[in-house]
Amino acid sequence: MILLNSDTETRPTEAMRRAIAAAEVGDEQKDEDPTVRRLNERVAALLGKEAGLFLPSGTMCNLIAVKVHTQPGDLLLADSDAHVLRAEGGGAALVSGVQTEPIHAGDPGRAALAPGVFGPEALAAALARVQALPMPYAPRPGIVCVEQTHNFGGGSVWPLSTLTTLAESARARGLAVHMDGARLLNACVATGVPAAAFCAPVDSAWLDFSKGLGAPIGAVLVGSREFIGRARRYKQIFGGAMRQAGIAAAACLYALDHHVDRLADDHDNARRLAEGLAALPGVTLPYGKPATNIVFVDVAGTGLSAGEFVARCTAAGVRLVPAAGRVRAVTHLDVDRAAIEAALEAVARALA
Numbered sequence: 366m367i368l369l370n371s372d373t374e375t376r377p378t379e380a381m382r383r384a385i386a387a388a389e390v391g392d393e394q395k396d397e398d399p400t401v402r403r404l405n406e407r408v409a410a411l412l413g414k415e416a417g418l419f420l421p422s423g424t425m426c427n428l429i430a431v432k433v434h435t436q437p438g439d440l441l442l443a444d445s446d447a448h449v450l451r452a453e454g455g456g457a458a459l460v461s462g463v464q465t466e467p468i469h470a471g472d473p474g475r476a477a478l479a480p481g482v483f484g485p486e487a488l489a490a491a492l493a494r495v496q497a498l499p500m501p502y503a504p505r506p507g508i509v510c511v512e513q514t515h516n517f518g519g520g521s522v523w524p525l526s527t528l529t530t531l532a533e534s535a536r537a538r539g540l541a542v543h544m545d546g547a548r549l550l551n552a553c554v555a556t557g558v559p560a561a562a563f564c565a566p567v568d569s570a571w572l573d574f575s576k577g578l579g580a581p582i583g584a585v586l587v588g589s590r591e592f593i594g595r596a597r598r599y600k601q602i603f604g605g606a607m608r609q610a611g612i613a614a615a616a617c618l619y620a621l622d623h624h625v626d627r628l629a630d631d632h633d634n635a636r637r638l639a640e641g642l643a644a645l646p647g648v649t650l651p652y653g654k655p656a657t658n659i660v661f662v663d664v665a666g667t668g669l670s671a672g673e674f675v676a677r678c679t680a681a682g683v684r685l686v687p688a689a690g691r692v693r694a695v696t697h698l699d700v701d702r703a704a705i706e707a708a709l710e711a712v713a714r715a716l717a
């Protein structure tokens with residue numbers, strides 16, 4: 366089976382497993398694990414923030430960041446297809462009691478931007494909708510979340526200039542700015558913009574190590590020392606504090622050393638995959654050529670639903686995933702160019 370359903374399908378390499386086996390460890394819950402401490406410092410420096418906090422998942426990074434930045438009843442604004450709104454079980458509402466206001470694809474200024482990306486005009490329009498009445502009727506501002514790269518937007522990249530102007534206007538309106546950077550390093554490799562530059566405009570950000578970076582577990586949330594101090598308390602409360610977590614952090618350090626530059630291969634493979642899929646009768650690319658490692662195809666023209674298309678491909682040995690009426694494919698380090706070509710042949714056979 367060729368696993369193109371997600372970049373979470375990466376398995377730790379032999380060399381990564383050796384790094385895991387050799388890890389120096391301590392009690393992470395007491396902040397005494399030397400490998401976790403090294404990882405936190407390294408990611409904080411890479412993203413240009415004062416401090417970092419190792420967490421079990423990206424979902425917990427978003428959960429804790431929203432909790433630290435908001436009070437119950439505050440507004441959380443994000444793209445209507447943002448992971449934090451669509452794929453985290455309503456955790457922000459459950460844990461932080463925030464009121465969410467989606468920023469829609471049709472909001473002002475968005476037509477000129479990539480899917481999932483929005484600027485100050487769209488933010489202003491969303492706030493005008495939800496804060497039409499004066500205080501004390503309108504909900505208080507809380508947080509705006511941006512996603513770099515944007516998963517359900519087809520791996521689209523927020524340009525630095527858009528991010529900067531959005532963050533300035535958000536802060537002027539009393540909002541904290543949080544970056545879901547699950548695939549931030551894909552954006553860096555695709556554009557050449559350093560991670561610290563992308564993170565300079567935001568208050569908090571995080572990286573996921575269990576996706577294209579190829580580690581089995583882990584994410585690191587970064588921000589000011591004060592923010593991370595408060596985040597550490599919620600990590601404990603939510604049951605995210607660990608013990609000898611250096612065995613997991615060692616894989617993340619290994620990934621930073623060995624699996625970042627190669628993300629460019631995933632982007633090349635995604636472009637080849639997109640081009641090959643779009644050459645099939647009835648298959649189109651709703652978002653055009655992929656910017657990073659995520660490919661969305663529209664299969665309506667094949668006469669099959671997204672679910673039927675995916676089922677046929679699975680039977681032919683290629684796992685894809687239906688997403689919002691379309692089909693998603695994601696490239697990663699366990700799928701090389703030969704596997705991409707084999708997948709394209711298998712999908713063509715499945716449709717024939």
Ligand SMILES: *Cc1c(COP(=O)(O)O)cnc(C)c1O
Pocket residue numbers: 421422423424425448449512514515516545547548573575584
């Ligand atoms: C995967 C993902 C998450 C959640 O990360 P987990 O490590 O799976 O909990 C959050 N945001 C985006 C954009 C993602 O792709």
